[in-house]
Structure formats: structure tokens, C-alpha cells
Amino acid sequence: MIRSYCNLGMEMKKLNDRKEFRKALVLFNEYEDKNSGIISDVAINQALKSFTNIEDFQGGSYIYIKYSSRIEKNCFILASLIHFYMQCGDVNRAEQIYNKSNNKTMGIYGAMMKGLIKNNMLNETINIFFKISNPDEIILILFFHACARIGTKETLNLVKKVLSNIPNCYRKNSNILTTAFDAFIKCGDLSSAELIFSNIKRNRISYGNLMNAFNRNYQPDKTLDLYNKMKIDRIKLDIICWLHLINASANIGIISICQSIFEQIPMDFIENSYIKNALIDMWGKSGCIDKAKNIFQSLTQPDTIGYTSMINSYGLNGMGIEAIKLFDKMPRELIFEETYVCVLNACSHSGLVDHARSIFINIINKTEKIYTTMVDCLSRAFLFEEAQILINNFELHHSPSPTMLMSLLSGARNKKDNHLSEKIYIRIEEKFPKHKNRLVSASILLSNAHASVGDIEKSLNIKNKLYQLGLKKKIGLSFTEINGQIFKFRAHDRSHPRSKDIYAENDKISNELIEHGHQFDSAWITRLLDEDETIASVLSGHSERLAIAWNFVANPNTKQIQITKNLRICGDCHQVTKLIAAIRQCEIIVRDANRIHHFYTNGQCSCQDYF
Ligand SMILES: [Zn+2]
Ligand SMILES: [Zn+2]
Incomplete structure (x- = not known):
């Protein structure tokens, strides 16, 4: 029961806060019918909010027409009105009101920016931001949010500029920094995102976002580092973080790393079908086809991704026939574009052209x-x-x-x-x-x-x-693992603290290769030689060669080396790796952009030189 008109606004606010928008409007109408002259500004404001939430364009417009002279004098209601028109998608009307207002408060700016973002007018949002002197927390958040949505190099520069000039009182503001962090990620500046990360409120979501960004940017080693930080922060991983972590292990594709991550997955997640699908991919990419198969077989009803990951795993490991067999067993309604791509690739990498042809002919779309x-x-x-x-x-x-x-x-x-x-x-x-x-x-x-x-x-x-x-x-990048630690090499990398030893070992290997009759093949050189370079020195500087050399420096008697490379292995490195495996009697597994090569100690590769 409402005792006085003054209470109307407050009662409506309570209803709106409880999301009972229609009830608030019934109340408003009741009082308006009695005497619209004494309706308070607060009540008008609340009525606009109700109409905005129930997306009643006509109702809100009626309020504006009826009370326009009062609304135009009150900056709070003006902000609500702009918000109302923006939410209804009438950007022109919102802009007219905004332009007419003489006293632009932070509330009005905020409503305008929020509305422009909602209507996907991101550059306009940024233009307004630069008209505001002394923006408050909300305005800054909206600005970074718009920049994140645009995600270009130009906006990245704006983010950096604004962040470096941010008033002292906001420097440690976690809400602002979190949106700036998000903007850095979306604009692709992961180093800045990383810097800010230590100052924001870290939770599963922010960890997950950064993990995802590292994975997309082919920095799976950094995703694994984040996992260790999560442990220090005592944050439990949710299923999304686990998926990012499994994907990172798949990208690194080194058995010991995959095994260690696998052993840490909590029991309540291990049976989850998303996790199982990701694990099939991980084991397939690290060359453990039996483990991938075990997980696949444990799925009661494999879905599209499960089947496709398994087919892809067979393909990567040069098991074209198995890939085709599974493809034939797969329920037709589950097959989608990626499945065809994986099975055709599997045929391709095993030289099964006839099979590929007959699959291709039968694809409808x-x-x-x-x-x-x-x-x-x-x-x-x-x-x-x-x-x-x-x-x-x-x-x-x-x-x-x-x-x-x-x-x-x-x-x-x-x-x-x-x-x-x-x-x-x-x-x-x-x-x-x-x-x-x-x-x-x-x-x-x-x-x-x-x-x-x-x-x-x-x-x-x-x-x-x-x-x-x-x-x-594109620069070559190879990962390898020694005694539980991941190492990353770029082509001609000299950043490793034991670089000298690595290059000395590499020279030693090159000499052994020449002794065994290897001739470095200039056809695989992809750039101009500098004065102090030779064909051999350029080819020996390929990232996988450095990774191999480092393995022999760290463990001279190693019997197994595993490397993952972002690009396709070149013909010279392929030939050389076969020889190294035989000379040093060490099995070498290299996953390149296309497939997995098992270089055996008899000097042969599982791909039969078909790569
Ligand atoms: Zn090479
Ligand atoms: Zn091979």
C-alpha cells in the first residue's frame, strides 16, 4: 500500500530492482490516472527504466512526450532516456537528445557510450570518449570494452595511450584493469596483457582468457606456465581451463608433458565427453595412438568431434587405412566438413589417392x-x-x-x-x-x-x-622437453644460455653427417645467405636441428628425442634427422605442421618419405 506520492518512485525502484517491471508500471499508471501533475522525477525515471527492460518502445516514447520539459531539465532522467532509445535501437533519437543536452554528465556520456557499443558503433564510442575530460571508472571501462571489440592495432595504441595517462586513483582499479587486460588480449598484445595480469583480480575466467589467447597465438608453453601460477594462486581449474590446458599439451605434443597433465585431471572431469574428445586429440598429436584409441573406445556414444579427432589422430600418425575404416563406421548424420577434411588428409598423408577419390566423389556438399x-x-x-x-x-x-x-x-x-x-x-x-x-x-x-x-x-x-x-x-619454431622442462627454439636462435654448447654440438653433428655422405641441399634454403653463412650453416640453424642438438648436449646418451614444429619439416632436415637417428642410435619423433614422423634407429622414417 502506497501512502504518499513521494513513495511512488521508491516503490517502483524496489519493484524494478526485483525485475518486476510490469508491476512497477501498473503502479505508475494507477497514480498517473489520479494526478499526473504530482508524479515525481524519480518515478518518471523508474518508468523509463521499466519500459526499457520490457523493450516497450511505445510506452517509453509516451513518457518522453508527456514529460519532455521536465525530463530535459533533469540529467539523470536524460541519461535513462538515452539509454532507453539506444536499447530500442533508435540511435538517431538518442543522439538528438544527447546533442541537445547542455549539461553532459558522466551518466549521460556513459549511457551514450554503452548504447553505441550495443548498436555496434564502436568508433563512435571511442570518439565520444575523447571528448570527455576526467572520465570516471565506468567511462574508462566502456572505452576499453569498445577497444576490445574492435581489436585492431590502431585501437591497441589507443588502449596503451589511455592506460598510461590514467589518473593515479584508478591505477590499481581492478575493474578498469580487467577490461584493459581483455582489450590487450583481443588486440593481440599478449605481452601487455601478461604485464597487467599480475595486477588484476585473477580468477578462472581471467586465467582461462589468457590461456586461450596463448593457445591461439601458438604459445602453449605459456599456457602451461599459467597452470603453475593458478596452483600458486590456489585457484581450482574449471572445465574450460582444463580444456585449454589439454589443448596446450596437444600443441606441444610431447609425451611426458601430456602424461603429466593427464595425471592431474581430477576424477570428476575425466569422464566428461569434452575432456575425452580433447584427450583423443592430445594423445593423437603426441604420437600415442593407442592411448587415443583407448579413450575413444571408452566413449559410450562418440559425437562428431570424438570421431573426427580420432580420424585425425590416425591421419597424423600415418595410419590412413584405420582412418578410413573409422570414417566408414561413423554414423552419416554426424559427419561434417572437418571430418571430410581429416579423412582426406589421412588418405593424402598415407598416399591413398584412390580411397581419397572415392570418398571425395560421394561428398554431396x-x-x-x-x-x-x-x-x-x-x-x-x-x-x-x-x-x-x-x-x-x-x-x-x-x-x-x-x-x-x-x-x-x-x-x-x-x-x-x-x-x-x-x-x-x-x-x-x-x-x-x-x-x-x-x-x-x-x-x-x-x-x-x-x-x-x-x-x-x-x-x-x-x-x-x-x-x-x-x-x-613465417619463422620456424620447435618445442622439445628435457627432464620435465619445455624448451623453445626459433630458427638460428642464440637466446639459450648454453647456446655455445648447442652450436658446437650442432657442428659436430654436421661433420658426422658429412662423413656419412650427406650433402646439404641448397634447394631448401628459403632466403639469401649473409656473408658469413654457408648452405650447411643455414640449414643446420633450422629450429628442429637446434632442438636436437640441445637434447644431445643435455643428455649425451639419450635414446629418445621428441620435437614439435610449427611449420612443415624441410626436405634437408628430414633427410638429416633420418641419419642422426641412425648415427646416434636414438629414436627421434618430430611432429610438423602436417603429421608425425617417427625416425627410427635404422635410418628410416614412418612417413616413408611421403610428407
Ligand atoms: Zn629444415
Ligand atoms: Zn618422415
């Missing part, structure tokens, strides 16, 4: 990705004419795909067919003049193709051109 995988399969088997026919078919109904042509070019390079390579390169250059990264990779492949037939001049000309344009290729 052939997407670009599926076509590309088939083109890749044919190109690896040097069936270039068939691959080109497929590309032409695809281009009849779709715009051309650069990846398809790159697969073809890569096949031509592997076959040392420089004429075909040149033709394909020209096609790529004509069709994708603006795809800079693609052109760099294509140029390198073409240059390699020329080098492989001994046309060093043409090869060098191309590399020269790249050099002058200042274009850079």
Missing part, C-alpha cells in the same frame, strides 16, 4: 576446404593434371582459392618441376596481387623449385626481390 584438401592430396601424389581439372571445376562456380593453388605449387616444387611451378606462381600473382603473405610463401616455393633443378640464378633473383621488398616469411 563440397566446400572450398574440402576441394582444397583433395587438390592437396592429388598434388602430393604429383597428379597435377587431375588437380588442375578440380581447381577449374571449383572456379566455375566459386571465386578462386589461393590455398588450392598453393597446394598445387607445393606439389610442383616437391617434384622439382620448375616450369609448372612458374606457371602456377604467375596464376597466383595474377589472381591474388594483394595477398602479400601468400605471395611471399609462393615466391619461396618457386625459388626452391628453381634451386632444386640447379637454376641458382633464378632462385637467387626471387629471394633478392623478397629481400628488397622487406617481406618476411
Whole structure:
């Protein structure tokens, strides 16, 4: 029972706070019917809030029309009104009201920014921010939030600028720093995110976000570091964090790391199907196909991801036939694009072209990705004419795909067919003049193709051109593990404290290779040599070579080395690793971007040189 008009606003607020918006409006109408002249500003404000929440555009507009002269004098109600129009998607009306208001308070700015973000007008949000002097906590949070949503290099600079000029009273404000942290992640500046991380309120969500970002950025070692920090912070991992952690272990793909993470997963998560699917992927990627299979078999009803991960695991481990068998068993309704890609890849990496063809023919909805995988399969088997026919078919109904042509070019390079390579390169250059990264990779492949037939001049000309344009290729990165510790090497890395020893061991290995008749193959050199470099020194500086050398420095009698590489292993490293495994009588497992190679002590690789 309401005793006086003054109480109306308060009673409505209570109802609104309890999300009983319609009840609040019934009350409002009741009083308005009696005497609208004595309705308080608080009540008008609450009525607008109710209408906003029930998304009643007409009701809110009615309030504005009826009480406009009062509303325009009250900055609190004005903010609610802007908020109302923004939530209804009437940005123009909100802007008119905003422009008309003479006394722009933080509330009004905040309503405007929040509304613009809601309506996806992110640059406009940022423009308003820079008109505000002395922004408060909410305004700063909204600003960083808009920057996070844009996520570009330009916004990253704005985030940095604003954060460095932030008033002292906000420097340790966890809410502000948390959104700034999020903005750094979304803008791809993980080092700044990491710096801020120690100052924010760390919980599962912030840990999970950073883990996810490291995983996407191919820094799985950092995800594992975060896990150790979580232990220190005494934060229990939720299922999302565990999934990130398992994915990181899969990316590193080193058995001992995977085993250690696996043993720490709590019992109540281990039976979860998301976790099981992630574990299939992890074991498959670390070369433990039996463990992957065990987990797969423990699934009562495998879903799309379970089947697809298992098929992919077979493919990575060169078990094409097993991949096809499982694919055939898979319920048809569970199959989706990625499944086809994985099974075709599995065929491709095992040289099962006929099987791939018959799977491909029966696919009803052939997407670009599926076509590309088939083109890749044919190109690896040097069936270039068939691959080109497929590309032409695809281009009849779709715009051309650069990846398809790159697969073809890569096949031509592997076959040392420089004429075909040149033709394909020209096609790529004509069709994708603006795809800079693609052109760099294509140029390198073409240059390699020329080098492989001994046309060093043409090869060098191309590399020269790249050099002058200042274009850079993706840098090689290898992970390895020694005594429980993860080590990361870039190509020509000298950052390791025992770098000297590593390079000395590497030289020793190179000499042993030469003694065993190895000739370093210049066709695999992808850049210009500096004055003090030789073909051998450049190839020996590839990241996996440094990782191998470090293993022998740390454990001279090691019998097993495991390495994971982000790019495809080059032909020279492949040949060299076979020899090292035999000379040093040490099994070496290398997972590259395509598959897992088991280099046995008899000097052979599980891929049968088909990679
Ligand atoms: Zn190499
Ligand atoms: Zn191999």
C-alpha cells in the first residue's frame, strides 16, 4: 500500500530492482490516472527504466512526450532516456537528445557510450570518449570494452595511450584493469596483457582468457606456465581451463608433458565427453595412438568431434587405412566438413589417392576446404593434371582459392618441376596481387623449385626481390622437453644460455653427417645467405636441428628425442634427422605442421618419405 506520492518512485525502484517491471508500471499508471501533475522525477525515471527492460518502445516514447520539459531539465532522467532509445535501437533519437543536452554528465556520456557499443558503433564510442575530460571508472571501462571489440592495432595504441595517462586513483582499479587486460588480449598484445595480469583480480575466467589467447597465438608453453601460477594462486581449474590446458599439451605434443597433465585431471572431469574428445586429440598429436584409441573406445556414444579427432589422430600418425575404416563406421548424420577434411588428409598423408577419390566423389556438399584438401592430396601424389581439372571445376562456380593453388605449387616444387611451378606462381600473382603473405610463401616455393633443378640464378633473383621488398616469411619454431622442462627454439636462435654448447654440438653433428655422405641441399634454403653463412650453416640453424642438438648436449646418451614444429619439416632436415637417428642410435619423433614422423634407429622414417 502506497501512502504518499513521494513513495511512488521508491516503490517502483524496489519493484524494478526485483525485475518486476510490469508491476512497477501498473503502479505508475494507477497514480498517473489520479494526478499526473504530482508524479515525481524519480518515478518518471523508474518508468523509463521499466519500459526499457520490457523493450516497450511505445510506452517509453509516451513518457518522453508527456514529460519532455521536465525530463530535459533533469540529467539523470536524460541519461535513462538515452539509454532507453539506444536499447530500442533508435540511435538517431538518442543522439538528438544527447546533442541537445547542455549539461553532459558522466551518466549521460556513459549511457551514450554503452548504447553505441550495443548498436555496434564502436568508433563512435571511442570518439565520444575523447571528448570527455576526467572520465570516471565506468567511462574508462566502456572505452576499453569498445577497444576490445574492435581489436585492431590502431585501437591497441589507443588502449596503451589511455592506460598510461590514467589518473593515479584508478591505477590499481581492478575493474578498469580487467577490461584493459581483455582489450590487450583481443588486440593481440599478449605481452601487455601478461604485464597487467599480475595486477588484476585473477580468477578462472581471467586465467582461462589468457590461456586461450596463448593457445591461439601458438604459445602453449605459456599456457602451461599459467597452470603453475593458478596452483600458486590456489585457484581450482574449471572445465574450460582444463580444456585449454589439454589443448596446450596437444600443441606441444610431447609425451611426458601430456602424461603429466593427464595425471592431474581430477576424477570428476575425466569422464566428461569434452575432456575425452580433447584427450583423443592430445594423445593423437603426441604420437600415442593407442592411448587415443583407448579413450575413444571408452566413449559410450562418440559425437562428431570424438570421431573426427580420432580420424585425425590416425591421419597424423600415418595410419590412413584405420582412418578410413573409422570414417566408414561413423554414423552419416554426424559427419561434417572437418571430418571430410581429416579423412582426406589421412588418405593424402598415407598416399591413398584412390580411397581419397572415392570418398571425395560421394561428398554431396563440397566446400572450398574440402576441394582444397583433395587438390592437396592429388598434388602430393604429383597428379597435377587431375588437380588442375578440380581447381577449374571449383572456379566455375566459386571465386578462386589461393590455398588450392598453393597446394598445387607445393606439389610442383616437391617434384622439382620448375616450369609448372612458374606457371602456377604467375596464376597466383595474377589472381591474388594483394595477398602479400601468400605471395611471399609462393615466391619461396618457386625459388626452391628453381634451386632444386640447379637454376641458382633464378632462385637467387626471387629471394633478392623478397629481400628488397622487406617481406618476411613465417619463422620456424620447435618445442622439445628435457627432464620435465619445455624448451623453445626459433630458427638460428642464440637466446639459450648454453647456446655455445648447442652450436658446437650442432657442428659436430654436421661433420658426422658429412662423413656419412650427406650433402646439404641448397634447394631448401628459403632466403639469401649473409656473408658469413654457408648452405650447411643455414640449414643446420633450422629450429628442429637446434632442438636436437640441445637434447644431445643435455643428455649425451639419450635414446629418445621428441620435437614439435610449427611449420612443415624441410626436405634437408628430414633427410638429416633420418641419419642422426641412425648415427646416434636414438629414436627421434618430430611432429610438423602436417603429421608425425617417427625416425627410427635404422635410418628410416614412418612417413616413408611421403610428407
Ligand atoms: Zn629444415
Ligand atoms: Zn618422415
